[in-house]
Amino acid sequence: MIALIAFKEKIRRKVFFAVFALAALITLIFSTGAATVTINGESVTDYKILMPTMLTVMNAASCAMAVALSLNTIPKEYERHTNQLIFIRGVSQSRYRIQLAIANITASLVSHAIFFSGLAVYIITSKNPSELLWAVPSYMYSGIGIVIVSLCTTCLSIVFSEMAAGVISVVIMLIGVFYPMIELLKGIAGGLSGKIFKALLFVLPNLHGIQSAAGCLITEHTFDLHIMFVALFYVYLFALGIILFRRKED
Amino acid sequence: MLECKNLIKTYKTKTAVNDLSFCVNEGEVFALLGSNGAGKTTTIKIILGLIKANSGTVHIRDGVRIGYSPDTPYFPPFLTGYETMEYYxxxxxxxxxxxxxxxxxxxxxxxxxxDKIKVKDYSKGMLQRLAFAQALLGNPELLILDEPTAGLDALGRIEIIKLIGELKESGKTVILNSHILSDIEQVCDRGIIMNKGVQLGIWEKNADNAGQSLQEHFVELIGGADE
Known part of the structure; x- marks a missing residue:
């Protein structure tokens, strides 16, 4: 019930309308051929190249939305003292946080589904309807990445202020989405910065890897079990954080 | 019904509650009196178990159900009053x-x-009444009301005070946190007067109080403490 009410409140937020607008815009750009990838000066309109590109854009947008939707749920509850009326009814703090995290995850996945519906439109308009069926497991696979971002943001919002949690979440999300680029930087940079990049890559989730594996499900119909298990391990870790971290009453 | 002994609560350098002791008897309306920053809300939060005291104890009779109405109630704006009650x-x-x-x-x-009116369209008075109603869910024996008349107009205040009187008549024990002395005098049996976390004195409705009204007693204690 707590999760349901928190979810209903989330989907009424103005940020949710931005999801529809952004999804429609990305779909329009890719479906009408307005988006082109240029290789060696030649414009590429091939489905096999454009589809993963669209998936990357959609996933990055979904991750950003997951941060926006998950960031202020817990701080707002404490600020408005709505938590007090829950706690005095015998609901434990950890159970309450889990319920709010579920609301965050559900809202983030719904937003991800809206973005993914744009991808489905692109698959149909690019005359590859047979791959539409693969979009479903691909959505579920890439959804793990969205769950990670949502859980991570929720975890941080328990411990830090809204602003600090937002900044850290965005940094984690960007490193995750641009994981290969950080790997490249790690290779280039030496000394302390190289070690920092190495540590970041070791600790933070590879959101790009999850999204690539989800893309391969549609384009190559292959399933990467290893990346999925690593992603699920991050889900487990952040879920543990939701239970263990505590926020003090003002 | 409830006993607080030597409660101390500090926030970093500020002492919000300093060695507070009182007991609340069954069926009475007990007041926590004091100006803003006196430590009334902190005391309530300690009683409710929302925050922990640095030292001291709160003993509530076993099996007592507690209802709580917060000072600034917030409810999901898209729900109706009925749905809000259903939720809690x-x-x-x-x-x-x-x-x-x-x-x-x-x-x-x-x-x-x-009816179908959403909480977002509620007036401040209606919100306070809804907060009151949710506090009564489950038929609690002990009601803790934090500034229930804050921000209400004269009519709204009269209605809430009348409600508290009715609850008292029905045998409920009420802890009322307020800084509106006329409200306290009207409905409460006893209370403690607090200032800057310290208990300055006790007020009893039917006691002699040295011929002083609550207002005079309050001003004397608070004024004396501030000098």
Missing amino acids: AAVGKIPITQRKSQITSLLEIVGLSA
Whole structure:
């Protein structure tokens, strides 16, 4: 019930309308051929190249939305003292946080589904309807990445202020989405910065890897079990954080 | 029904509650009196278990159900009053079979009808009454009301005070946190006067109070403490 009410409140937020607008815009750009990838000066309109590109854009947008939707749920509850009326009814703090995290995850996945519906439109308009069926497991696979971002943001919002949690979440999300680029930087940079990049890559989730594996499900119909298990391990870790971290009453 | 002994609560450098002791008897309306920053809300939060005291104890008789109405109530704006009550009834695990009748009767008691008006369209007075109603869910023996008349107009205040009087008559024990002395004098039996976390004195409705009204007693104690 707590999760349901928190979810209903989330989907009424103005940020949710931005999801529809952004999804429609990305779909329009890719479906009408307005988006082109240029290789060696030649414009590429091939489905096999454009589809993963669209998936990357959609996933990055979904991750950003997951941060926006998950960031202020817990701080707002404490600020408005709505938590007090829950706690005095015998609901434990950890159970309450889990319920709010579920609301965050559900809202983030719904937003991800809206973005993914744009991808489905692109698959149909690019005359590859047979791959539409693969979009479903691909959505579920890439959804793990969205769950990670949502859980991570929720975890941080328990411990830090809204602003600090937002900044850290965005940094984690960007490193995750641009994981290969950080790997490249790690290779280039030496000394302390190289070690920092190495540590970041070791600790933070590879959101790009999850999204690539989800893309391969549609384009190559292959399933990467290893990346999925690593992603699920991050889900487990952040879920543990939701239970263990505590926020003090003002 | 409730006993607080030597409560101390500090926030970094500030002492919010300093060696506070009092007991609340069954069936009485007990006041926590004091100006802003006196430590009244902190005391309530300690009693409710929302925050921990640095030292001291709170003893509440076993099995006592507690209802709480916060000072600035917030409810999901897209719900109606009835739906809000349903939500808290579900959270409080009130049996489904009892919910409808209980919610309808409580909304009637506080003067809110179970209509389709959303909480976002509620006036401040209606919100306070809804907060009151949710506090009464599950038929609690002990009610803790934090500034229930804050921000209300004269009529709204009269209605709330009348409601508290009715609850007292029905045998409920009430802890009322307020800085509006006329409200306290009207409805409370006893209370403690607090200033900057310290208990300055006790006030009793039917006691002699040295011929002083509550207002005079309060000003004398607070003024004396500030000098």
